[in-house]
Amino acid sequence: MTLNWFRLASPATFYPVAGKLIPWFAWPAALLACVGVALGLAGAPTDFQQGDAYRIIFIHVPSAWLSMFLYLVMAFWGAMSLGFNTRLSAMMAQAIAPTGALMTFIALVTGSFWGRPTWGTYWAWDARMTSELILLFLYLGVIALRSAIDDPRRADRACAVLSLTGAINVPIIYYSVKWWNTLHQGASVRPGESKMATVMLVGMLIMSFAAWFYSIAVTLHRARSIMLERESGSAWVNALAETRP
Amino acid sequence: MNEFFAMGGYGFYVWSAYGVTAVVIVAEIVAVRARRRAALLHARIAGSDDARPAAPTGSVR
Amino acid sequence: MTREADSPPVSTAAGAVLPGVRWALVRDLRIALRSRSELAVQLLFYVIVVALFPLSTTPERNLLSTMGPGVLWVAALLASLLSLPRLFAADYADGTLEQIALSPYPLEALVSGKILAHWLTTGLPVALLAPLLGVQYQMDGESLAVLAAALLIGTPILSLLGAIGAALTLGLRAGGSLLALLILPLYVPVLIFGAGSVDAARSGLGATANLSLLTAGLIIAVVGAPFAAATAVRIALD
Numbered sequence: 001m002t003l004n005w006f007r008l009a010s011p012a013t014f015y016p017v018a019g020k021l022i023p024w025f026a027w028p029a030a031l032l033a034c035v036g037v038a039l040g041l042a043g044a045p046t047d048f049q050q051g052d053a054y055r056i057i058f059i060h061v062p063s064a065w066l067s068m069f070l071y072l073v074m075a076f077w078g079a080m081s082l083g084f085n086t087r088l089s090a091m092m093a094q095a096i097a098p099t100g101a102l103m104t105f106i107a108l109v110t111g112s113f114w115g116r117p118t119w120g121t122y123w124a125w126d127a128r129m130t131s132e133l134i135l136l137f138l139y140l141g142v143i144a145l146r147s148a149i150d151d152p153r154r155a156d157r158a159c160a161v162l163s164l165t166g167a168i169n170v171p172i173i174y175y176s177v178k179w180w181n182t183l184h185q186g187a188s189v190r191p192g193e194s195k196m197a198t199v200m201l202v203g204m205l206i207m208s209f210a211a212w213f214y215s216i217a218v219t220l221h222r223a224r225s226i227m228l229e230r231e232s233g234s235a236w237v238n239a240l241a242e243t244r245p
Numbered sequence: 246m247n248e249f250f251a252m253g254g255y256g257f258y259v260w261s262a263y264g265v266t267a268v269v270i271v272a273e274i275v276a277v278r279a280r281r282r283a284a285l286l287h288a289r290i291a292g293s294d295d296a297r298p299a300a301p302t303g304s305v306r
Numbered sequence: 307m308t309r310e311a312d313s314p315p316v317s318t319a320a321g322a323v324l325p326g327v328r329w330a331l332v333r334d335l336r337i338a339l340r341s342r343s344e345l346a347v348q349l350l351f352y353v354i355v356v357a358l359f360p361l362s363t364t365p366e367r368n369l370l371s372t373m374g375p376g377v378l379w380v381a382a383l384l385a386s387l388l389s390l391p392r393l394f395a396a397d398y399a400d401g402t403l404e405q406i407a408l409s410p411y412p413l414e415a416l417v418s419g420k421i422l423a424h425w426l427t428t429g430l431p432v433a434l435l436a437p438l439l440g441v442q443y444q445m446d447g448e449s450l451a452v453l454a455a456a457l458l459i460g461t462p463i464l465s466l467l468g469a470i471g472a473a474l475t476l477g478l479r480a481g482g483s484l485l486a487l488l489i490l491p492l493y494v495p496v497l498i499f500g501a502g503s504v505d506a507a508r509s510g511l512g513a514t515a516n517l518s519l520l521t522a523g524l525i526i527a528v529v530g531a532p533f534a535a536a537t538a539v540r541i542a543l544d
Binding site: 021037041042050051053055056059060063069097099102105106109110113114116117210214217221222224226228229232233238240241242 | 249251252254255258259261262263265266269270273274277278280281283285286287288289291292
Binding site: 082130134138144145148149158161162164165 | 488511526530
């Protein structure tokens with residue numbers, strides 16, 4: 001089994017594997033998203049306090065969760081690349097960053113649209129939204145650092161150190177709600193004592209899985225392009241380029 | 246149907262949120278596919294330069 | 307401008323950590339104190355920035371006193387950012403950093419010494435000066451005391467985190483702005499809890515929670531940042 005793993009750690013081996021995996025995540029993501037959006041916009045009942053505006057939660061919460069989760073995964077792959085000195089781990093980290101940044105952006109924008117009718121303002125400087133904004137800057141910082149360094153290996157390692165350092169911020173985001181008495185409503189999902197109707201919970205979970213699978217599919221796709229770019233000139237890439245239309 | 250679009254008066258906010266999300270997701274998918282096309286193109290060019298060094302008479306591939 | 311003796315003395319002792327810290331600390335302090343005017347200018351920057359905010363808003367007492375802790379903290383962040391390149395860039399440019407990295411002292415120890423020297427010449431003066439400037443913001447005695455305490459705990463964190471960013475951006479074009487982009491998000495929790503400590507004290511909640519969190523952050527930074535910064539230095543030197 002150990003032998004298999006390390007063979008998989010070469011871009012040449014993983015490239016076709018990633019290609020086969022993508023549809024297995026892309027199609028379920030699309031399906032889950034359809035179901036989730038339908039539930040969110042129509043299936044779930046109107047909220048007593050917030051009216052139909054709460055329906056934004058079906059995008060806002062999953063994207064916020066993903067934004068934090070993806071950062072941790074990116075930091076994890078960074079750690080792997082530092083520990084095992086594998087190119088592929090670094091390429092995975094490189095592939096995640098843009099999608100993570102986009103999830104963060106979606107969380108911020110949808111949170112803003114949710115905030116206006118609910119709390120009367122597009123932007124309340126509460127701990128949760130502000131931390132999400134910081135997370136966006138963290139993502140952009142990793143992306144900026146990568147583009148500022150010409151040597152890909154130095155970029156890999158520098159971005160790994162940076163994302164690991166930033167990862168400390170992610171728990172602070174999560175626990176800041178507990179420490180701060182702010183506008184933002186308390187964490188919406190707690191095991192066992194959910195304040196929401198089951199339908200709403202199911203809808204959020206479906207959308208979370210949809211977002212997760214979507215992120216995996218897009219990341220794998222981007223990782224394949226990164227492999228082609230960075231391994232350009234090597235035998236397997238040349239062979240591939242000749243056969244592809 | 247009108248009720249659906251009105252979203253109890255919050256239509257602007259709900260549809261803006263869902264709309265921006267849809268736009269961003271589509272944009273990412275388009276960008277990712279474009280990146281792949283560019284990567285394949287560059288790989289092909291790089292491959293042709295290395296795999297087939299130019300003949301003295303500059304033969305066409 | 308003469309540079310300090312380049313390579314540290316050879317030490318074969320296993321407990322080379324503290325001597326390493328001391329060596330780097332003394333060296334960097336000596337170099338910094340040679341250009342005292344540079345240190346003074348950094349402090350002057352702090353004073354000027356702090357003076358700008360009332361000029362751009364209002365000298366109205368209540369507003370000033372509310373803004374005070376935040377302004378004094380943000381200016382401290384900016385002052386830290388400005389001074390960070392001094393940590394590694396000069397040594398990197400003339401090859402000294404490579405010599406230092408090759409020494410028998412653990413690089414983490416040497417980096418810690420450098421960071422300590424940085425704080426002593428940048429953060430500590432700011433922390434001591436801030437209460438004085440806080441008077442300009444109509445802050446009362448209790449607020450000033452809490453502010454000073456928060457800055458004393460927080461400014462070392464700024465130096466520690468900043469060192470990571472400074473090492474990561476060594477030798478890169480647009481290094482200064484990139485450094486700001488990388489480090490300011492990491493500074494934000496320090497800012498929130500640091501400035502928040504004064505607000506908490508004023509509102510009667512007490513500053514203990516905020517100061518405790520800051521202290522916890524300091525401990526984590528002291529333990530983790532030298533390793534991260536040393537790793538980043540090695541990455542830059544490769």
